[in-house]
Amino acid sequence: MGDISNYFEGVTTVFRNKDLLQIDHVPDNERLIIGRESQLNALATGLQPAVEGQKPNNVLIYGKTGTGKSLCSKFMARQLVSAASENDVSVGVAYVDCFQDSTESQVIRALGSTINDQEVTGETFPASGVSTSECYKRAWRVMDELYDVVVVVLDELDKMDDPNSALMNLSRAAEAEKIQSCKLGIIGISNKPRFKDRLNERARSSLCQRDFVFPPYDANQIEKILEARDGAFKDGVLEAGVIPRAAALAAREHGDARKAIDILRTAGEMAQEEQAETVYERHVDAAQVQTERDHLIEVLTEQPPHSRYVLKSVALLDQRMADDKAVKSSDVNQLYRQICTEQYSSDPLSWRRVRDLLHELEFLEIIERKRKGAGRGEGGYMETHLLDAPEVVIDACDAIESEAS
Ligand SMILES: Nc1ncnc2c1ncn2[C@@H]1O[C@H](COP(=O)(O)OP(=O)(O)OP(=O)(O)O)[C@@H](O)[C@H]1O
Ligand SMILES: [Mg+2]
CATH class of the missing domain: 1.10.10.10 (Winged helix-like DNA-binding domain superfamily/Winged helix DNA-binding domain)
Structure with missing residues (x-):
């Protein structure tokens, strides 16, 4: 009996707060977002009207994987909600990952249920049994009833089966008098540079009022991004060369912060598995091989x-x-x-x-x-x-x- 509690004793861990190395972690302070000042400023300029209760500009963001697109959009949306609330403007943010919700009907359902407060509106967005057009109607009612402004973030937009119809319905909602008082803005995100080619003329002109590119990071910036997360580890457990090495490996193809963070987390896990008290550079090398292999397996399994x-x-x-x-x-x-x-x-x-x-x-x-x-x-x-x-x-x-x- 008494032995059961002993399992966790004596297990050394190199981590103090591993959550900092989870990919969806959003730092709460812009000082922890490295090298994206001009992109954050551009986003803020596009969203600025919403702080006063006006319609924000629609924006399209693109850039290679791991360049901070999702992070900066989530961070800015959060900032917007609090800046607007100081003016008594209520802003709702619906973040939709179109990789998970890839059909128009799934996207509208996800959008509606994120901004909904059923107790107030009485609306529901069940997974089945409600048509897409009914979902739209419910979403419009929720918007008008609860918010002055709604910002819809459509992340991984290129993964949507047919983005044109949803983009058109959302961007023309006010014009078509679907929503009365609420103002609606869209942030579209894609890591495919040629994504715009897939949009029809109308969807393109409405979404791309402003579009901007997130360039890859250089090794120096990646190093700073990793350093800003070193609180994930206990003091002194990282060998001096660990972060520069992880940054250099991640910046080899293009500066991909996701890959860098994955490598660092995996290196820590590998050290932990060995019950080592220090994360060494050799753990980083091994972690790089493993993350590269995992990524390839993930992509290639889908291929013939x-x-x-x-x-x-x-x-x-x-x-x-x-x-x-x-x-x-x-x-x-x-x-x-x-x-x-x-x-x-x-x-x-x-x-x-x-x-x-x-x-x-x-x-x-x-x-x-x-x-x-x-x-x-x-x-x-x-x-x-x-x-x-x-x-x-x-x-x-x-x-x-x-x-x-
Ligand atoms: N400038 C930055 N400062 C701090 N952390 C960053 C920065 N850029 C990216 N990250 C971190 O790197 C990881 C990947 O970033 P993010 O998810 O924003 O990339 P992305 O551009 O959306 O990539 P994808 O196209 O693959 O979705 C996240 O954990 C994010 O927090
Ligand atoms: Mg992303």
Whole structure:
């Protein structure tokens, strides 16, 4: 009996407040948001009218993954609510993650239930049994009854099946007299630079009143972002080189703060698993490999098997290459055909399909491709670069295959 309580005794932990390293943690102080002053100012300018109860500008934010788009939007929305309340203006913020809620009906339901207060309005937003148009009507009533201004944050907007219809309905709500007194503003967020191309003329002109880009961080900024979170660890447990190393690794492709924080958290977990009292640089290196592998597995599991066979061929060729030499598509195709039959007993796809798969892998930012030697009279060819270490890519592909079999 008495032994049961002993499990947690003697377990050393390097963490003091691990929540600081959770990805959705929003610092409560702008001093802890590094290097985004001009973006925060631009957002504040766009939202400013709401502080006075007027309609805020709609904005579209885009930038690569881990550049602080979600963080800055959530932070600004929070600031807006408190600044407006000092003027007796009631602002509601509906933050919708369109990756989780990807259809128009899900988005409107999520929006409605976030800003609703059922006891006051009597409205409900059940998961089923209510049409999309009815959800809209309920959401309009909630807005008019409870708020002077509502800001809808549509994060990961490119993941929505068809963003046009929702954007149009939301942006034209006042014009179409769906809402009477409440003013509505939209913040759209995407990490696909070409996202705007998917919008029709009307959705684009209404959403993109202002759009701005969040550029990647440099290694220095990433280092400061990590330092601002070192309270996650107990005093003195981080070896001196740990944060610079994690920052340098995360800034290698593009300055991705999410990746940096993931690496640091994983390094801490690895130290903890070993019951080490210090997080060393070697933990950071191991954490980097693991997070890279986890990320690849997550992305590649969604891809068809032949996409992984093609990628594995690229990785195997890359491994054989000296230094920085790039892999040629014709060699990829040859090796791909060989491993299809020899390792996977599967008929290889046509060269045209292989090319499509390479294109898709490029879109997923797993490989990079450049056209070479396409000058006059020369036959051009594509060079393929792997963005991660070949061993990690091969390992991730194999892990998915053995899971599936
Ligand atoms: N300037 C910053 N200062 C402090 N922390 C930051 C900063 N930028 C990003 N972070 C942290 O890095 C992580 C990733 O940031 P965020 O989620 O905002 O990225 P994102 O641009 O929305 O990426 P994605 O496109 O993948 O959604 C979060 O934990 C966030 O708190
Ligand atoms: Mg985000």
